[in-house]
Amino acid sequence: MIETKNLKKIYSTGEVETTALDNVNLNVKQGEFTAIMGPSGCGKSTLLNILGLIDTSTEGQYIFSGEDVSGYSERQRADLRKRNIGYVFQSFNLIDELTVYENIELPLLYMKTQPNERRGRILEVMEQLKLAHRQGHFPKQLSGGQQQRVAVARAIVGNPKLILADEPTGNLDSSNGDEIMSLLTGLNEKGTTIVIVTHSEAYAEYSQRIVHLFDGHIVAENMAA
DSSP: OEEEEEEEEEEEETTEEEEEEEEEEEEEOTTOEEEEEOOTTSSHHHHHHHHTTSSOOSEEEEEETTEEOTTOOHHHHHHHHHHHEEEEOTTOOOOTTSOHHHHHHHHHHHTTOOHHHHHHHHHHHHHHTTOGGGTTOOGGGSOHHHHHHHHHHHHHTTOOSEEEEESTTTTSOHHHHHHHHHHHHHHHHTTOEEEEEOSOHHHHTTSSEEEEEETTEEEEEEEOO
8 A cells, every 4th residue: 555665855954954764665555554663853753744645755756555646746645645544643733713523524524525424424433432522622622632532533534544643642641542542453453554653662562563763764674563
């Protein structure tokens, strides 16, 4: 499903160039659960943003579901993303002015899902994530764990082929973190491809394969226990 070839990302600020990713070659098969680990600043989030079609590489190829998307315009990337990818951000990225229901509804609005189907999907995912009693609340009225569940609900409501999660447990206590990881595991067991970025070895072990990144390079890969 995912293949990168000699992927490179360079950030330029004035006369200073910073190489965030350097010749990254990564393959993720359909239905796989992969964790990306490494120290802060090693390029994990940059890689995830490129895989999620939020950012583009400076050099190299990114092949998604057999399509070389390296040269896609922002509009083409957005169209492919909304149809195929759910993204869970570390900082939740919920819209404060929208209710829980409305935040979860957003991807379906972008997909132009019909109102009856839209409502059915939202209610189903809210039940699954124990959010139905909070559907009229706003993000600031929720705990961190509840906000993360809303972020996950928003990512999965469109039934994406691929879920990308950037430190999905980073702002949560262990109980809520375990709950989120169990949820992602359940989705993977139903066939969804999942790639997470995490600092936690314990949470990385939920995956099938762990990719280790250091200074913008993949330095090791191993099967999870």
